[in-house]
Amino acid sequence: MPAARTVLLTGAAGGLGTLMRGLLPAYGYELRLLDIAPVEGAPDAIVADLADRDALRDAVRGVDAIIHLAGISLEAPFEKILRANIEGTYHLYEAAREEGVRRIVFASSNHAVGFTPRPRAGDPLIPVDTPRRPDTFYGLSKSFGEDLAQLYWDRHGLETVSVRIGSCYPEPTTVRMLSVWMSPEDCARLFHAALTAEGVGHTVVHGSSANTRLWWDLSSARALGYEPQDDSEEYAAKLTADQGELDDANPDHAHLGGHFCTNPPRWPH
Ligand code: NAI
């Protein structure tokens, strides 16, 4: 596949969308933006709900690829997750299929496998084919998205890289994040690799920086050409001084998904 040039970025008004709007143009992409909310500083952005199939068809027409970030990004009642994340992702894939878009980068999440026990000292890294263990309806919707992506590859030849994002923020803010953090710059590197690698079919990758305290295996991401440059360890001394190390007796610290397994943060935040 030739390097994608015009890319639809859904969820452009959100936290990650805003970071990617700043970083991806340097890779040569022309971004078309979409969100249900107005996108600050971008009057040309398409304001549309993922439920609006006609708007989605117009939005995807002529793009080389899609980065799909839009949706509910925390736990919510099932009916809301169903509409925004499950049906919404289906509508986007249908629009992409109808308009002949070749590739989607899907923002999956660590919460698709959130009930996976967190590795302790000496344990192997979590492999990318670890069984799905969603920790919330939110995580369940990401698990659905990965299966939808597999279906559209097998049935329609529409390629997807499903990126199980750990925590992508300018800095890690918790000790757990030291293990799953992805710097925004590494996220842009990973999305670029996902957009340009040859023959990805449906590939699932873990999305993190090259953290000293990494919990999961990055090899399928590296196989796409991703070379993370950042490491959360530079934040470790301050975070552990403030919060302490992870506690084996604390249920919030028992799983990859952390507090999403015990007391998930709820939408809207
Ligand atoms: P966010 O909540 O800041 O942004 C999500 C955006 O989607 C918002 O701008 C919202 O208006 C839009 N949206 C919600 N429902 C919509 C609908 N029905 N139609 C159109 N737009 C809609 O979330 P954030 O942090 O930017 O995350 C982006 C994506 O990455 C989400 O899918 C999230 O699940 C995923 N993700 C993010 C992680 C992170 O660390 N930021 C970690 C793992 C996954």
Ligand code: 15L
């Ligand atoms: C996610 O999937 C959420 O969208 C994001 O808000 C973070 O909480 C992240 O996971 C995380 O696990 O830190």
